[in-house]
Amino acid sequence: MQLILLHICLSFVISAISLTKPGSSTGRFANATLVRLAEFLSAGYKKGVRPVKDWNTPTNVEIDLMVYSILNVDEKNQVLTTYVWYRQSWKDEFLMWDSQDFDGVKKISIPTANVWVPDILINEFVDVGKSPDIPYVYVTDDGVVRNYKPIQVVTACTLNIYNFPFDVQNCSLTFQSWLHTIDDINITLMREPEELSKDKSVFMNQGEWELLHVLSKYKNFSVDKEEYYAEMKFHVVIRRRPLFYTVNLLLPSIFLMVMDIVGFYLPPDSGERVSFKITLLLGYSVFLIIVSDTLPATAIGTPLIGVYFVVCMALLVISLTETVLIVRLVHKQDLQPPVPQWLKYLVLERAPVLFCIHKKHRLCSRLSSQSTDMENYKENNYGTGSQHEREGGLLGLHLTPAKDNVPPLMDNILQEVTTIRHFLEKRDKCREIAKEWLQVGYVLDVLLFRVYLVAVVAYSITLGTLWSVWQAA
Numbered sequence: 001m002q003l004i005l006l007h008i009c010l011s012f013v014i015s016a017i018s019l020t021k022p023g024s025s026t027g028r029f030a031n032a033t034l035v036r037l038a039e040f041l042s043a044g045y046k047k048g049v050r051p052v053k054d055w056n057t058p059t060n061v062e063i064d065l066m067v068y069s070i071l072n073v074d075e076k077n078q079v080l081t082t083y084v085w086y087r088q089s090w091k092d093e094f095l096m097w098d099s100q101d102f103d104g105v106k107k108i109s110i111p112t113a114n115v116w117v118p119d120i121l122i123n124e125f126v127d128v129g130k131s132p133d134i135p136y137v138y139v140t141d142d143g144v145v146r147n148y149k150p151i152q153v154v155t156a157c158t159l160n161i162y163n164f165p166f167d168v169q170n171c172s173l174t175f176q177s178w179l180h181t182i183d184d185i186n187i188t189l190m191r192e193p194e195e196l197s198k199d200k201s202v203f204m205n206q207g208e209w210e211l212l213h214v215l216s217k218y219k220n221f222s223v224d225k226e227e228y229y230a231e232m233k234f235h236v237v238i239r240r241r242p243l244f245y246t247v248n249l250l251l252p253s254i255f256l257m258v259m260d261i262v263g264f265y266l267p268p269d270s271g272e273r274v275s276f277k278i279t280l281l282l283g284y285s286v287f288l289i290i291v292s293d294t295l296p297a298t299a300i301g302t303p304l305i306g307v308y309f310v311v312c313m314a315l316l317v318i319s320l321t322e323t324v325l326i327v328r329l330v331h332k333q334d335l336q337p338p339v340p341q342w343l344k345y346l347v348l349e350r351a352p353v354l355f356c357i358h359k360k361h362r363l364c365s366r367l368s369s370q371s372t373d374m375e376n377y378k379e380n381n382y383g384t385g386s387q388h389e390r391e392g393g394l395l396g397l398h399l400t401p402a403k404d405n406v407p408p409l410m411d412n413i414l415q416e417v418t419t420i421r422h423f424l425e426k427r428d429k430c431r432e433i434a435k436e437w438l439q440v441g442y443v444l445d446v447l448l449f450r451v452y453l454v455a456v457v458a459y460s461i462t463l464g465t466l467w468s469v470w471q472a473a
Contacts (some may be wrong), residue, residue: 003287015389026028029148033102033103033105034108035104036102036107037097037102037108038108038110038384040097040102041095041097041110041139042110042114045094045095045114046094047113047114047116048116048350049116050180050185051091051092051094051095051115051116051143052093053093053095053123056183058182058183058184058185058186059090059091059118059184059185059186060090060091060188060425061088061089061090061118061120061185061186061188062088062089062090062185062187062188062189062190063086063087063088063175063187063188063189063190063232064086064087064088064119064189064190064191064196064201064203065084065086065087065173065196065214066084066085066087066202066203067084067200067202067203067211067236068082068083068085068150068200068203068204069082069084069086069178069203069204069207069213069259070207070208070209070211070238071082071083071152073159073169073238075159075161075296075298075385076296076297078129078156078157078158078159078298079154079155079156079157080124080150080153080154080155080156080157080159080169080171080236081129081154081155082152082153082155082236083150083151083152083153084150084151084153084173085148085149085150085151085202086148086149086150087145087147087148087153087190088118088120088146088147088148088190089144089145089146089190090114090118090144090145090458091142091145092116092139092143092144092145092155093141093143094143095115095139095143095145096141096142096143097141099139099141100247104273105141106140106141107139107141108138108277109136109138109139109306109390110135110136110137110138111135111137112134112135112136112147112288114133115139115145116138117137117147118177118180118185119177119178119180120175120176120177120185120187121175121176121177121178121181122153122155122173122174123174123176123231124155124156124157124171124173124174125154125155126154126155126156126171127154128154129151129152129154130149130152130154131149131150131152132149132150133151134148134149144179146388150191153173155171155173157169157171157172158171159298160301161296161298161301161303162301162302162303162304163247163303163304163467163470164240164245164295164296164303164304164305165240165242165244165246165305166240166242166248166467166470167240167470168212168237168238168240168370168470169237169238169239169240170235170236170237171235171236171238172234172235172236172391173233173234173236174231174232174233174234175187175231175232175233175234176229176230176232177229177230177233180229181228181229182220182228182229182230184376185230186230186233187218187230187231187232188218189216189218189232193215193216196216197213197215197216198213199214199216208240208241208244209238209239209240209241210238210239210240210241211236211237211238212238212239213237213419214234214235214236214237215233215234215235215237216232216233216234216235217233217235218230218231218232218233219231219233223224233351245294248291248294249291249294249295249411250305251294253287253308253309253312253458255318256280256283256284256287256312257312257315257456258315259280260277260315260319261321261452261453261456263277263280264319264321264391264445264449264452265275268326268327268330268441268442268445269327269330269331269438271327271442272326273323273327274320274323274324277316277319277320277323278320280316281290281313281316281317281320284312284316285313286315288309291309304463308463311459314457315452315455315456316470317450318348319452322445322448322452324440325349326444326445326448327389329437329440329441329444330437330438330440330441330442338436339436339440340438341415343440344436344440348436348439348440348443352443352459357443357446357447381462
């Protein structure tokens with residue numbers, strides 16, 4: 001009987017001890033350590049109050065950022081869409097326990113909705129995005145709460161497209177508490193700034209944009225000079241890969257400009273050059289229409305490559321205009337006036353010497369001497385007036401001058417012969433004038449071609465140097 005009473009007493013003692021154990025549960029969760037720990041942590045917990053025992057103690061929130069991918073860069077709307085891995089941790093003085101009382105459990109995951117979470121936001125947010133919902137946080141036995149989650153960040157960013165497609169963009173992500181001052185919540189980095197800057201371990205590096213580094217900067221600021229707020233700003237520096245745009249935009253434009261330069265080797269007195277250059281101009285116009293959708297557009301600036309295309313279009317127009325003028329100059333006309341002496345001196349004598357235009361000076365001198373001989377011949381044969389014209393014409397043809405008793409038929413024949421001779425002399429003179437204008441056209445064509453070539457080369461070298469510097473930066 002005494003043994004039965006002793007057994008009953010021991011049972012009551014064991015039951016009392018189990019009831020006083022922290023986080024004790026009954027029923028099917030009687031032996032579940034995590035359930036007991038969750039009940040222990042949630043008992044009397046106030047998630048609406050900052051978790052400190054001394055209200056003068058600020059809550060120190062450590063944050064970290066890793067860029068996973070650059071999803072979109074909208075130059076027109078000045079919006080950057082990125083996918084980042086965001087981590088933050090803080091100490092909750094009301095979520096601490098002794099691991100020995102709970103079978104050595106040192107950490108537990110509990111719903112985020114059941115704990116206090118700091119109100120840290122990104123100032124540049126312009127859209128919610130499509131971030132996955134992570135409903136849990138990790139809590140350790142010393143009260144450290146770890147909230148790790150991926151975020152699709154859609155932020156406003158000042159995008160400078162002047163250097164497109166060799167542009168480097170610097171967009172900032174500013175984390176701060178929207179309500180609490182620095183006396184309540186302070187923000188620090190979870191890692192060293194140097195380690196954070198060089199970390200590209202999770203970045204997807206196969207897209208259009210390349211991640212250079214992520215810089216971090218801490219500062220506190222005040223709106224009304226009374227209450228100060230803590231903020232951590234991350235500068236995400238990315239660079240565009242220009243290969244696609246170089247192959248599809250720059251190379252076709254360069255090829256068309258090279259063909260325009262080659263077109264200068266066509267004879268200026270032929271119509272093929274004009275047709276060729278008009279075809280190039282039309283082709284370049286179609287090319288600009290096709291690539292217009294590829295170029296980024298903003299309301300405050302134009303990329304340099306757009307200016308490059310406009311200048312190339314202007315050079316093609318100038319080249320076509322020069323070709324039309326030269327063709328008009330060398331075109332043979334019966335009523336074409338002689339080349340002025342000052343133009344003949346500058347273009348046919350001085351320009352070939354100054355600009356090393358070979359085999360032009362001697363030819364022009366010969367043309368000038370032939371023109372002088374023709375003028376002397378005209379004065380010797382036609383200077384006596386209309387009354388001796390027929391007689392001079394006969395002497396020029398080595399015929400005996402006509403007498404008064406010459407039959408009318410012979411007189412008519414002599415008049416016809418004189419008319420033919422005048423026509424032939426006029427034709428030869430027109431040919432000589434046309435040859436002089438042709439030489440003037442050739443010399444001017446060479447000079448204008450060299451000026452055009454120098455302008456194109458200087459323009460190309462300038463842009464190539466700028467783009468090379470930007471690419472190497």
